[in-house]
Amino acid sequence: MATAESLVAQIQGLSSNAVDLGLLSIHLKKADEVLHNESTRLLAFLEQLDPTLHSLGYLYFLEACTSGPVTNEQARRLVLILSRFLTCCVADQIRLASEKFIAVSKRFKDQVLMLEVPMRGVAPLLEAVKKLRSSSEHLTALHPDFLQLCLLAKCYKTGLSILEDDIFEVDQPRDFFLYCYYGGMICIGQKHFQKALELLHNVVTAPMSSINAIAVEAFKKYILVSLIQNRQFSTSLPKYTSSAAQRNLKTLCQPYMELASSYSSGKVSELETYIQTNREKFESDNNLGLVKQVVSSMYKRNIQRLTQTYLTLSLQDIAKIVQLSSPKEAEMHVLQMIQDGEIYATINQKDGMVRFLEDPEQYKNCEMIEHIDSSIQRIMTLSKKLTAVDELLSCDPLYLAKAGRERQRFDFDDFDPVPQKFNI
Numbered sequence: 094m095a096t097a098e099s100l101v102a103q104i105q106g107l108s109s110n111a112v113d114l115g116l117l118s119i120h121l122k123k124a125d126e127v128l129h130n131e132s133t134r135l136l137a138f139l140e141q142l143d144p145t146l147h148s149l150g151y152l153y154f155l156e157a158c159t160s161g162p163v164t165n166e167q168a169r170r171l172v173l174i175l176s177r178f179l180t181c182c183v184a185d186q187i188r189l190a191s192e193k194f195i196a197v198s199k200r201f202k203d204q205v206l207m208l209e210v211p212m213r214g215v216a217p218l219l220e221a222v223k224k225l226r227s228s229s230e231h232l233t234a235l236h237p238d239f240l241q242l243c244l245l246a247k248c249y250k251t252g253l254s255i256l257e258d259d260i261f262e263v264d265q266p267r268d269f270f271l272y273c274y275y276g277g278m279i280c281i282g283q284k285h286f287q288k289a290l291e292l293l294h295n296v297v298t299a300p301m302s303s304i305n306a307i308a309v310e311a312f313k314k315y316i317l318v319s320l321i322q323n324r325q326f327s328t329s330l331p332k333y334t335s336s337a338a339q340r341n342l343k344t345l346c347q348p349y350m351e352l353a354s355s356y357s358s359g360k361v362s363e364l365e366t367y368i369q370t371n372r373e374k375f376e377s378d379n380n381l382g383l384v385k386q387v388v389s390s391m392y393k394r395n396i397q398r399l400t401q402t403y404l405t406l407s408l409q410d411i412a413k414i415v416q417l418s419s420p421k422e423a424e425m426h427v428l429q430m431i432q433d434g435e436i437y438a439t440i441n442q443k444d445g446m447v448r449f450l451e452d453p454e455q456y457k458n459c460e461m462i463e464h465i466d467s468s469i470q471r472i473m474t475l476s477k478k479l480t481a482v483d484e485l486l487s488c489d490p491l492y493l494a495k496a497g498r499e500r501q502r503f504d505f506d507d508f509d510p511v512p513q514k515f516n517i
Contacts, residue, residue, distance in 0.1 A: 097128070097131050098138075100124055100128070100150070100153075101138050101150075103117060104117065104121075104142060104147050105142070105147065108146055114149060114189060118149065118190065121149065121150065128156075128157035129157045131157075132157045132158055132160055135157055135158045136158055136174075139155070139174065142154070144177060144178045144182050152190055152194055153190065155175070155178060155197055156193040159175070159197060163207075165207065168207050169208065172205055172210075172213065175197065175201040176213065179201065179220050179224075180217050183224075184225075187225070194225060198221045202241070206242075211242045214246075215242050215243055215248050215251055218239040218242055219251065221235055221239075222235045229258040230259060230260060232260045232263045233264065234265060234268050236272045237272050239255065240255070240272065240276055249279050249282040250283070252276070252279040253283060256276045256280065269299065270299065270305065273295040273311070274293070274296050277292035277311065280292060281383070286318050286321055286322035290315065290323075293314055293318060296311035296315075298335075298338070301335045304341040304342070309342065309346065310378075312338075312342045312345075313349050313378060316346065320356050321383070321390045322390075324393070324397070325357070326357075328343070328350065330342070348374050351367065352368070352384070352387070356387065359391070361391055364387075365388060368388065393426065393430055393435065395414070395415040396415055396427060396430060396436065397436060399411065399414065399415075400436055400438070403449060405446055405447065406446070406447050407420075407444075407445050407446050407447070408423045408424050409423075409445065411427065424440065427440060437449070437452055437453060438450055
């Protein structure tokens with residue numbers, strides 16, 4: 094039976110090339126039980142290994158070391174070792190034992206949370222994500238953990254760096270749900286509401302056989318962000334939403350549905366009364382900050398509607414129509430909306446008059462042409478990806494078997510008849 098000492102010698106001798114690493118992987122798998130039995134004395138052996146040269150062997154030792162309960166004092170020492178390993182290890186080696194690498198990385202996250210220092214885990218876990226994934230299109234089991242640390246450490250910009258990647262390959266559905274949910278929260282933190290809507294929409298409409306807590310919490314935020322970004326919320330979910338979500342989400346998020354209904358009335362006083370009545374509910378859901386932004390967005394929506402009716406209007410009248418407390422407050426809202434590009438207007442400071450203007454963008458400058466071109470290129474790439482996925486799916490034995498079973502459920506009577514004549 095292999096001992097820890099002999100394994101160290103094997104690791105040092107079999108880490109130089111792909112063939113040797115294949116043999117080493119076999120030895121380490123056989124010795125895994127031995128390593129776990131000797132887990133309490135393995136930390137000393139790590140000093141004989143280099144995490145850069147001996148990444149695979151180092152990983153097996155490290156996984157065994159961290160498999161048991163860890164005290165705060167032990168966590169302080171392990172966090173330093175794990176941080177160095179995640180930063181220095183070689184991707185090609187750790188992918189030979191990806192499950193162990195995921196386990197070690199998750200334990201590292203748990204330990205920085207135990208020590209209440211999530212900031213210390215952000216950079217190493219970002220490196221872990223990059224080394225584990227096969228490409229930027231691959232969603233790993235570590236993506237959600239990395240985004241969770243970014244949230245807790247308020248490192249929103251670092252989290253955005255991962256969210257910019259287009260995902261086409263997912264290992265586990267739960268990872269996808271959490272990735273989109275945490276990603277949506279990070280985008281909310283950066284006020285990137287359009288991207289947040291996209292991610293939360295993915296959670297709400299993703300295939301699910303039964304409703305889950307992640308989808309419920311995502312739907313609550315989806316309603317609020319829709320009101321903030323779009324100034325409206327559509328109560329009907331897309332047809333491709335799962336039947337479980339269609340049946341349950343609106344009922345489970347009733348206070349938020351009622352909030353959206355109150356918002357649609359356009360009356361600020363009614364909305365504020367409703368929010369005050371349900372304040373405890375929104376606070377317990379940690380959504381009170383977003384709810385307050387919904388109130389602010391209603392003022393903006395009401396100001397935006399004025400641009401469709403009036404060419405000029407005094408700040409005094411704007412404050413009265415929109416239900417703001419003073420012309421000064423109306424001026425602040427108008428200025429912010431002009432700065433954000435939500436309306437086009439000028440304010441005459443002498444007489445307090447606001448003049449609403451047309452959109453000055455002519456859509457023919459170089460910057461706009463480049464933006465349109467890059468959008469077209471991205472859509473073409475996406476189209477090719479979808480075609481490839483469709484071809485793979487159409488050849489999948491499981492899909493073909495299911496499609497065969499489903500086909501007999503349909504009959505010609507299920508389809509609309511061909512019209513006999515057309516009315517033009």
